[in-house]
Amino acid sequence: MIEFKGLTKSFGKRTILKNLDLKIEKGKIVFILGMSGTGKSVLLKNIVGLLKPDSGEIHVNNFAVHQLSETEMMEVRKFCGMVFQQPALFDFLTVFENVAYGLRKHFNLEEEQIRKQVKESLELVALGDIGHKWPHELSYGMKKRVSLARTVALKPKILLFDEPTTGLDPISTNRVNELILNLSKNLGTTSIVVSHDMESALSVADHIVVLDGGGLLTQGTPEEMRTSPVPLVREFLLEVSE
Amino acid sequence: MKLYYFLFELGDTLLYLKQVLIRTSFSSQRREEIFEKSLEVIHQSLLTTLFAGFFVGAIMTLQFTLQMKMFNALSYLGALVTSATVREVGPLLIAFLLSGKIGAFTSAELGTMKVSEQIDAIRCLGADPLREVIVPRFLGIIIASFFLLTMGLLLSFGGGLLMAITFGQLHWEQYISHIPNVVHVFSIVSGVVKCLIFSLVIATLCTYRGYKVIGGAKDVGEGVVVAATQTMIALVFADWFSTFILEGLLNG
Numbered sequence: 001m002i003e004f005k006g007l008t009k010s011f012g013k014r015t016i017l018k019n020l021d022l023k024i025e026k027g028k029i030v031f032i033l034g035m036s037g038t039g040k041s042v043l044l045k046n047i048v049g050l051l052k053p054d055s056g057e058i059h060v061n062n063f064a065v066h067q068l069s070e071t072e073m074m075e076v077r078k079f080c081g082m083v084f085q086q087p088a089l090f091d092f093l094t095v096f097e098n099v100a101y102g103l104r105k106h107f108n109l110e111e112e113q114i115r116k117q118v119k120e121s122l123e124l125v126a127l128g129d130i131g132h133k134w135p136h137e138l139s140y141g142m143k144k145r146v147s148l149a150r151t152v153a154l155k156p157k158i159l160l161f162d163e164p165t166t167g168l169d170p171i172s173t174n175r176v177n178e179l180i181l182n183l184s185k186n187l188g189t190t191s192i193v194v195s196h197d198m199e200s201a202l203s204v205a206d207h208i209v210v211l212d213g214g215g216l217l218t219q220g221t222p223e224e225m226r227t228s229p230v231p232l233v234r235e236f237l238l239e240v241s242e
Numbered sequence: 243m244k245l246y247y248f249l250f251e252l253g254d255t256l257l258y259l260k261q262v263l264i265r266t267s268f269s270s271q272r273r274e275e276i277f278e279k280s281l282e283v284i285h286q287s288l289l290t291t292l293f294a295g296f297f298v299g300a301i302m303t304l305q306f307t308l309q310m311k312m313f314n315a316l317s318y319l320g321a322l323v324t325s326a327t328v329r330e331v332g333p334l335l336i337a338f339l340l341s342g343k344i345g346a347f348t349s350a351e352l353g354t355m356k357v358s359e360q361i362d363a364i365r366c367l368g369a370d371p372l373r374e375v376i377v378p379r380f381l382g383i384i385i386a387s388f389f390l391l392t393m394g395l396l397l398s399f400g401g402g403l404l405m406a407i408t409f410g411q412l413h414w415e416q417y418i419s420h421i422p423n424v425v426h427v428f429s430i431v432s433g434v435v436k437c438l439i440f441s442l443v444i445a446t447l448c449t450y451r452g453y454k455v456i457g458g459a460k461d462v463g464e465g466v467v468v469a470a471t472q473t474m475i476a477l478v479f480a481d482w483f484s485t486f487i488l489e490g491l492l493n494g
Contacts, residue, residue: 048366049365070365070370074368077366086359088359088360088362088363089360091355101364101367147363150367
């Protein structure tokens with residue numbers, strides 16, 4: 001379970017998250033929606049310790065993340081993976097080495113086992129035969145899928161997605177949504193997906209959270225969201241019906 | 243406010259240097275990476291450095307030839323040019339050139355890695371970006387810059403000699419005859435120590451500036467400009483300071 005208590009984070013004079021309280025249940029797929037600049041990505045980066053809160057608490061399973069040092073965070077990052085908004089592939093490594101990177105750093109695995117897991121992960125995102133290529137040889141959509149494979153290869157219990165389908169074609173978007181569903185169903189992975197895509201949220205999420213002005217605006221199941229009277233939610237729904 | 247900002251930046255740079263030095267290791271894997279980075283930097287800058295080194299010597303010879311002729315002391319030309327080049331002008335000018343070439347490349351590369359979330363990804367995938375990304379570049383730049391500066395100085399001697407023969411109508415034996423009287427072992431040590439200090443300055447400031455970039459493409463550009471400017475200012479200061487200390491040691 002992931003829990004935020006009174007989370008506040010500012011950059012200079014600008015407060016991005018204000019006293020946010022939120023609980024995310026184990027094994028659920030939670031979509032976080034909201035306008036740009038409402039702190040969705042900041043929320044994810046706080047979970048994996050890439051940013052530290054100014055005040056408040058973050059609990060991930062039994063770890064009080066807000067109190068952990070960079071070295072102690074390594075334990076959390078073993079079971080909590082993040083797919084970034086940008087593909088963030090390492091230019092100096094091939095696709096295979098990019099996907100193998102986390103396996104080599106986090107776990108003491110045999111080379112054969114690494115090969116197997118890399119192959120499986122690339123096949124999950126339908127890119128089985130591009131291990132030898134360099135990131136600059138791939139399209140943006142392919143890079144995003146490799147980035148997804150790199151995180152999934154670690155088989156994390158918690159997966160954080162920062163706008164995973166932005167810039168992807170509809171077929172790739174469906175594939176990513178299916179992957180999130182399958183990981184949740186087969187491995188019991190908890191997924192937190194930051195997105196602007198209400199359509200994906202309604203079809204994939206167990207729970208939808210809407211942030212606005214650095215705080216929690218509303219939350220509920222997809223069914224509850226469909227009938228929500230909240231204006232911002234209605235605006236998001238309008239885009240789906242269009 | 244500006245003084246506060248300067249002191250903050252200075253403190254942060256020193257803390258960064260400490261963090262990098264703590265993580266420095268020479269394991270077999272790391273040695274390979276450092277060697278690769280050194281070769282990459284040398285490959286990028288060798289020709290330019292040799293070219294610059296050669297012309298530093300040549301220009302110094304041209305500048306001194308007329309004055310030495312006036313005092314009928316042309317036989318001292320080689321000694322004067324070599325002494326000035328090895329102890330002062332050579333290391334500084336070549337270091338300026340390297341700070342533009344290696345420094346701009348490194349700060350842009352690291353800045354881009356930072357804004358494209360590659361550094362964050364490294365942290366999430368269980369590695370320490372300082373250890374994995376910065377240390378090989380930092381040590382690679384130091385080794386390569388030191389090598390390049392030394393090669394540049396050797397070429398500057400060649401440039402000076404060639405110009406003295408062609409422009410000053412001096413025989414090569416005349417050119418080198420008084421060098422041992424003016425250029426002592428200490429002069430060479432002084433030049434080599436300066437090369438080492440300048441290499442450290444370039445490696446520290448350029449990796450630091452790139453690593454600290456936050457934002458987007460515009461911020462990477464700004465980071466590169468700041469890296470180049472600060473490195474040049476720091477090189478001038480390091481030159482003055484090292485001369486002050488080294489001359490103190492010589493005379494003390």
